[in-house]
Amino acid sequence: MKMRDLIGGAIAAILLGAGAASAAGPTLTVVQQTIADEKAVFATVESISVVPARARIGGTVIALKVREGDSVSRGQEIATIGDDKLTLQINSLDAQIQALQAQASQAQIDYDRTSGLVERGTLPRTKLDEARTALNVAENNLRAKTAERAVIQQQFKEGQVLAPDDGRVLKKMITVGSVVLQGDPIVTVAQQHYKLRLRVPERHARFLKAGDKIRVDGTEFGDHTAKFGTIDLVYPQIEDGRVVADATVEGLGQYFVGDRLRVWISGGERPAIVIPSRYITTQFGVDYVQLGEPGKSVAVPVQRGLDHPTPAMPDGLEILSGLRNGDKLVQP
CATH class of the missing domain: 2.40.50.100 (RNA polymerase II/Efflux pump adaptor protein, barrel-sandwich hybrid domain)
Incomplete structure (x- = not known):
């Protein structure tokens, strides 16, 4: 059985090498870099504020x-x-306004008649002053009632x-x-602008600060692409052994308030090798990369780690073993 496995692995390596030899994809130079040591925590979708x-x-x-x-x-x-009372008040004010309109019309008629008689010298000028005063009083009463009706009408609209x-x-x-x-x-x-409220164990508090990037798994959004956000605020008080922080992530409006999502945060830094997952092929359960130059490459087995997507490399994948700094890879 062991000999059969060795023969199968050798055949797979030969097939991969032959396939790589005929491929002429782009090359990639492996560079060891410092990445965030991500830790998975749960966050809750919450509204910025809930207003009545x-x-x-x-x-x-x-x-x-x-x-x-x-x-x-x-x-x-x-x-x-x-409110039925408002309708009754409006009806009452309408009737009063109609009465005041009639009084104002009559006062205007009396004023015009008195003015003509005063001009002909039939009545003294004091009568004209009395008629003018009566007209002003009637018009002011009409305006007051009209304003009062506007107040009730505004209450009705409210x-x-x-x-x-x-x-x-x-x-x-x-x-x-x-x-x-x-x-x-x-x-x-609940206001439409949602935030993620993280509750992080206090041992990670010294690594958490405003401005740090967070990552949400794409599966949480029904997509294969991860989403990234930024921590806006880290609360200074520790509750139940956890540090509370708020983060902003685009596209949270479709979630329910109180929904829990798995979020990856930085728990420190460490050196690692990260390459795009498209440079990896899998045969018989073993992962391989093509090492060399286009047209003359060999298949080298590698051990993959966790996905490590970034905005610059959405399909980033950490390689635990099999590659060294400076190796050149050929895309299959």
Whole structure:
């Protein structure tokens, strides 16, 4: 059995060497570099802030236009609150305004008639002053009632509950038909800009600082490409033996608030050899790279380590053994 394995490995090496000899892909010089010693931790998707959409007037909820999970934009109508007293007050003010309009019209007629009689010398000028005063009083009363009606109309419009910011509805506090007071919360809205909240064991606290890069596995996003983010804030207080930090990663808006993701952070630095995974071929469970020059390369077995993608090398892969600094690789 051992002899058979050796023969199979030799045949695989010959086949790989022959395939590499006919290939003329680009070459890569192996360079040992210092990389971050990544540690896996869990992070929670959290909103920057959760704000309530509150009622501006008291009354009865007559319409609710959102439900949990709906996306809303700033100023969007969420619910409508009705108050029968406001309708009655508007009807009363409309009637008073009509009466004051009639008084103002009559005062204008009296003023015009008195003005004509004064010009002909039939009435003294004091009568004209009295008519002008009565006209001013009637017009001012009409303007006051019109302004009062505008106030009630504005209160009627404030029955619309508006979204305070762009985000997603987390929870409804009321149902249609509920009686609410001024200032009562109707729904809570999580702002659309999400952050990752990391809780890192305190032994890694000395390696963690604002500005450090983090990596999220692509599988967490349903993709093969990893996503990268930046730590914005490291909180100075340790909670339950863990350091809390906030990080920004693009594309978190599609996640649920409270979702947990696996995140890789830097736990120090160490020397390593990282090459693109496209330079590696696998035959019979053994990984090989083509060592040499285009047209004359040999297959060399290597031992792969963990994936180590970076923004400059998205398919980066650490090589534990089989390569040395300065080796030249040929892409199969």
